[in-house]
Amino acid sequence: MSTLDLFADEPPMGTEMIGPQSVVLRGHALPCVPSLLAALERVMVGAPLRHLVTPGGFTMSVAMTNCGTLGWTSDRRGYRYSGVDPLNGRPWPAMPAAFLQFARDAAAAAGFGGFVPDACLINQYLPGNRLSLHQDRDERDLDAPIVSVSLGMAAIFLFGGLARSDKPARVVLQHGDVLVWGGVDRLRHHGVLPLKDQPHPLLGGRRINLTFRKAG
Ligand code: MD6
Ligand code: FE
Numbered sequence: 001m002s003t004l005d006l007f008a009d010e011p012p013m014g015t016e017m018i019g020p021q022s023v024v025l026r027g028h029a030l031p032c033v034p035s036l037l038a039a040l041e042r043v044m045v046g047a048p049l050r051h052l053v054t055p056g057g058f059t060m061s062v063a064m065t066n067c068g069t070l071g072w073t074s075d076r077r078g079y080r081y082s083g084v085d086p087l088n089g090r091p092w093p094a095m096p097a098a099f100l101q102f103a104r105d106a107a108a109a110a111g112f113g114g115f116v117p118d119a120c121l122i123n124q125y126l127p128g129n130r131l132s133l134h135q136d137r138d139e140r141d142l143d144a145p146i147v148s149v150s151l152g153m154a155a156i157f158l159f160g161g162l163a164r165s166d167k168p169a170r171v172v173l174q175h176g177d178v179l180v181w182g183g184v185d186r187l188r189h190h191g192v193l194p195l196k197d198q199p200h201p202l203l204g205g206r207r208i209n210l211t212f213r214k215a216g
Contacts, residue, residue: 007111018159018171021145021183023110029149030176032102033202036149039096040122040208043067046093047085049124055079061129062192068095070119070215072138079138081119081215095120103147103212110180112145117212125155125207127197133160133168133189136213144214145182151175151210152203153195160189175200 011017014026029036049063052074066072070081071092085092099120107115119139123131136146150173157179160168168189173179181188192209199205 018169018179019181019185019188021111022159022179022181022185022188024171024173025106025109025178025180026174027176028106028109028178029102029151032098033151033176035098036102036151036210039098040210043093043096043122047071048087049122050087060131061125062131063124063126065122066120067093067099067122068117068119068215072119072121072213072215081138099210099212102149106147106149106178107145107180107212110145110147112180112182115145115147115212115214117144117147117214119213119215121211121213123209123211125153125192125195125209127153127205128194130194131192133158133164133191135187135189136211137187139213139215141214141216142186143182145180145186147212148179148181149210149212150177150179151208152200153198153205153207154200155195155207155209156193158189158191158193160191162187162189164189175202 016024047065049065051059055078073082103117154174157171157173158168160166
């Protein structure tokens, strides 16, 4: 069943369709925040946040790390998924059970049953950090959706079209919001505007975004 069939009538309360197969589940992660944060802390001990360099030679302002069998990484040679952390040559920390369960449930709630992510990219934004407009196209399986969880400070998410020149919509993503997209929306351009400094009661002056993917 697709999002289209699932919400053929009216989407449930707290559900916003921002594209034909793109859903914001408002506050969906809130009950799981303590377990997600506890698992996240353990992941970041094994694989610390770092600033990747783009193929063009720019250092990204957003700090990143990964867990799962594959992790997204970048250097002068290009963007790719790797089974090992380039910082130490060891496998990425395993995907915590709490992450896996959360991502499967969120995908199912958005109409994407049977989602089993093998990669979780973790992004940390500090005030002023931004993510320029991009497509997520390094995953082998573009039929699988992406589940994205926002924690901490609010961000303005830019949701563009299939063409880079399509004018993006602005979607505010708050602590606990979950964005799920796939299908016809899977290759839409997107980004994050420079983060405003509005400290969050639990996470302080940062925003953490988890994106779950089926990369392999
Ligand atoms: C972010 N998110 O929200 C960056 N990509 O911090 C992404 O780049 C993203 O949220 C694909 C699908 C959902 C996302
Ligand atoms: Fe992305």
